[in-house]
Amino acid sequence: MADLSVNIAGIDSPNPFWLASAPPTNTGDQIARAFDAGWGGAVWKTLGEPIENTYSRYSSVDINGQRMMGLNNIELITDRTLEDNLIEIAEVKRRYPDNAVIVSLMVESNPEAWDTIIKQVEQAGADGIELNFGCPHGMSERGMGAAVGQVPEYTCDITTWAVSSATVPVFVKLTPNITDIRAASRAALKGGADAVSLINTINSITGVDLDTMVPRPVVGDKSSHGGYCGPAVKPIALHMVSQIAADPETDGLPISGIGGIATWQDAAEYILLGATTVQVCTAVMHYGYRIVEGMIEGLSNYLDSKGMASVNELRGLSVGKVTDWAHLDINYVIKANIDQDKCIGCGLCYISCQDGAHQAIGAERSGDRTRVWIIEDACVGCNLCSLVCPVQGCITMQERDYGQTHMTWVEYTGDEPPGELYPRPKHGLTIGG
Numbered sequence: 001m002a003d004l005s006v007n008i009a010g011i012d013s014p015n016p017f018w019l020a021s022a023p024p025t026n027t028g029d030q031i032a033r034a035f036d037a038g039w040g041g042a043v044w045k046t047l048g049e050p051i052e053n054t055y056s057r058y059s060s061v062d063i064n065g066q067r068m069m070g071l072n073n074i075e076l077i078t079d080r081t082l083e084d085n086l087i088e089i090a091e092v093k094r095r096y097p098d099n100a101v102i103v104s105l106m107v108e109s110n111p112e113a114w115d116t117i118i119k120q121v122e123q124a125g126a127d128g129i130e131l132n133f134g135c136p137h138g139m140s141e142r143g144m145g146a147a148v149g150q151v152p153e154y155t156c157d158i159t160t161w162a163v164s165s166a167t168v169p170v171f172v173k174l175t176p177n178i179t180d181i182r183a184a185s186r187a188a189l190k191g192g193a194d195a196v197s198l199i200n201t202i203n204s205i206t207g208v209d210l211d212t213m214v215p216r217p218v219v220g221d222k223s224s225h226g227g228y229c230g231p232a233v234k235p236i237a238l239h240m241v242s243q244i245a246a247d248p249e250t251d252g253l254p255i256s257g258i259g260g261i262a263t264w265q266d267a268a269e270y271i272l273l274g275a276t277t278v279q280v281c282t283a284v285m286h287y288g289y290r291i292v293e294g295m296i297e298g299l300s301n302y303l304d305s306k307g308m309a310s311v312n313e314l315r316g317l318s319v320g321k322v323t324d325w326a327h328l329d330i331n332y333v334i335k336a337n338i339d340q341d342k343c344i345g346c347g348l349c350y351i352s353c354q355d356g357a358h359q360a361i362g363a364e365r366s367g368d369r370t371r372v373w374i375i376e377d378a379c380v381g382c383n384l385c386s387l388v389c390p391v392q393g394c395i396t397m398q399e400r401d402y403g404q405t406h407m408t409w410v411e412y413t414g415d416e417p418p419g420e421l422y423p424r425p426k427h428g429l430t431i432g433g
């Protein structure tokens with residue numbers, strides 16, 4: 001069986017699956033139960049000056065019966081005393097010496113405050129610390145969290161303070177509420193960070209109660225913007241992870257990937273795009289600690305199927321497969337194909353292609369079904385029909401070889417001899433239906 005153990009910034013972990021700093025890592029008892037379930041590491045719920053939370057703190061977006069596609073929260077850092085947390089960190093580390101215990105920290109922006117708390121958590125036995133420069137609500141209004149992470153100079157300065165106080169590795173947790181994530185990761189590295197973790201939550205309002213007209217989550221007669229996470233944010237986080245992994249200015253900076261991870265496939269995608277460990281919050285809030293069992297088994301089987309002896313062989317293999325649009329082959333051609341045996345005749349592909357894409361599907365009513373077919377010459381291979389089709393495997397995209405040669409936009413002069421550039425379909429065709 002493939003070896004899942006990893007080392008990130010000098011910290012060993014039996015597997016890449018960590019809990020993110022959040023309610024699932026609020027107490028020592030929870031983290032102990034998580035380690036018993038199989039989690040390799042945990043980032044302790046952010047410690048600092050204990051706060052008061054509001055009643056009602058979460059709201060979510062459900063899509064077609066899938067609950068919590070996106071989760072929003074207005075929760076702050078820990079509301080438990082530092083003393084209690086330090087005792088529990090020491091106890092967890094004593095009982096689970098082989099698991100990674102990282103402690104997330106957020107204090108006011110002065111070197112003494114950072115120095116004091118870093119020494120305390122190190123003494124308790126933390127394997128590493130994570131600087132929370134990411135929370136987008138509440139703490140940012142007090143000059144902490146995203147208020148630091150959104151300004152590269154502050155990120156660099158506070159990282160420098162933390163690194164000069166710490167003897168254990170320092171992770172910097174980045175906010176996605178920024179134009180270019182690389183400005184933040186470069187600033188963290190400049191400040192001496194040993195690794196970055198991303199993403200923290202995305203600014204959001206999930207909805208409005210149409211009776212009371214108060215946005216959610218409701219606190220009395222008001223609400224506040226919160227932080228969005230869960231499956232909905234994974235694509236945004238994956239992109240940011242890949243940007244940092246590909247950035248020559250932060251080459252080699254280890255990454256702990258976070259955002260919408262619920263399965264081994266999600267984790268494998270993060271690792272392929274450059275992450276060494278992955279962190280999970282929403283999926284555990286939804287389904288509990290035991291989801292890690294399937295993640296461990298699934299990732300092991302996947303590595304075995306790829307002939308890889310270690311998860312480390314997987315890391316970063318997809319980073320070089322992300323390129324600028326200008327370097328894509330504009331002569332690569334695929335066309336949609338409908339498997340008539342699988343088609344249920346709903347006509348959705350026809351409607352979406354007709355109104356929302358390229359008018360490349362013909363249709364005719366046949367009893368209570370809609371018979372559909374691809375108009376090969378009009379099809380631009382955009383994928384939309386295969387994305388909307390409700391039947392798995394009914395519409396597939398198939399490559400066409402017209403003898404065309406590979407050509408990128410950079411190479412394209414606009415004056416290619418006939419045959420050099422695959423002739424584009426012309427729009428405005430009159431189609432059947």
Ligand SMILES: Cc1cc2nc3c(=O)[nH]c(=O)nc-3n(C[C@H](O)[C@H](O)[C@H](O)COP(=O)(O)O)c2cc1C
Nearest residue numbers: 020021022046073199200229230259260280281282
């Ligand atoms: C209720 C809640 C509380 C959170 N508290 C913290 C926190 O104290 N410190 C922190 O760094 N991130 C905090 N986060 C953010 C998560 O650690 C994580 O970055 C984010 O939820 C994305 O991961 P996910 O999609 O798996 O939930 C919190 C998230 C939620 C939902």
